[in-house]
Amino acid sequence: MINFSRFRFSGLFIDFAKFEKVEKVFYAEFGQKIKDVFKEFDPVAFSAASIGQVHKAVLHSGKTVAVKVQRDEIQVQIKQDLELCQSLMNYLEDKTEWGKRYNLKGKFCDIQETLINELDYEKEARNLKILKENLKEFDRIRIPIPYDSYCRKRVLTMEYISSINIKKLSPEVLFDAKPEELSRQLFRSYLKQIFIDGFFQMDPHPGNIYLSDDAKLAIFGFPMFSTIFFFIAAIGSAFLALEILWSDKK
Numbered sequence: 001m002i003n004f005s006r007f008r009f010s011g012l013f014i015d016f017a018k019f020e021k022v023e024k025v026f027y028a029e030f031g032q033k034i035k036d037v038f039k040e041f042d043p044v045a046f047s048a049a050s051i052g053q054v055h056k057a058v059l060h061s062g063k064t065v066a067v068k069v070q071r072d073e074i075q076v077q078i079k080q081d082l083e084l085c086q087s088l089m090n091y092l093e094d095k096t097e098w099g100k101r102y103n104l105k106g107k108f109c110d111i112q113e114t115l116i117n118e119l120d121y122e123k124e125a126r127n128l129k130i131l132k133e134n135l136k137e138f139d140r141i142r143i144p145i146p147y148d149s150y151c152r153k154r155v156l157t158m159e160y161i162s163s164i165n166i167k168k169l170s171p172e173v174l175f176d177a178k179p180e181e182l183s184r185q186l187f188r189s190y191l192k193q194i195f196i197d198g199f200f201q202m203d204p205h206p207g208n209i210y211l212s213d214d215a216k217l218a219i220f221g222f223p224m225f226s227t228i229f230f231f232i233a234a235i236g237s238a239f240l241a242l243e244i245l246w247s248d249k250k
Helices: 018-031 073-096 097-101 103-116 119-133 169-177 177-196 230-249
Strands: 052-058 064-070 155-159 164-165 197-200 209-212 217-219 226-228
Touching: 018 064, 018 155, 073 097, 073 103, 119 155, 119 177, 119 197, 177 197, 177 217
Parallel strands: none
Antiparallel strands: 052 064, 064 155, 164 209, 197 226, 209 217
């Protein structure tokens, strides 16, 4: 019997972790203190999500970077939540017809794999490099560069891109940025990811898209990626070619 009282609603409000917690995670990953690794490190995060938060920092080379640090103990919390959800899916599939029909156990396994991958920032760094290479032909799209020497399982250091979220742009700023060309490149970049490369970002919501100071689209949020079988990508590439030819004729 499942003890439903153990389920809890969490993450409704995203707060910033205390800097002491950030230092604890960083030291566990690097075996060094933050002040020994970075020339400067802002103790106040400028962005936060349920799994981690991002700080602005400066390398000893003078390069400004963004450092994403995972929340302390989030892995334990997620593991507990997944175990509870697994019990619920097992119960529903074993006890209900619709649970069997929709293969809840199998679908939950996919969700579980995605969440576990989100906890590995080294995988996210690899995703960044792959996507940056795949989209290099799009001159109005920026993907931040990861710095491998400063990345670990729970710490991701990448290029800092000064930008503002597209949801917060004024009409005047958006007009000056030539939104038609930006939207065209964004659209084609996702078609290329899905239908040509077969490697695409699974979380393309507006909260992950920013306008940089040089009027380019900066895309963030890279823990969730998926791949498509080659033959599907091949078929899709034909449709993409037709779409490009058609739009160029307009």
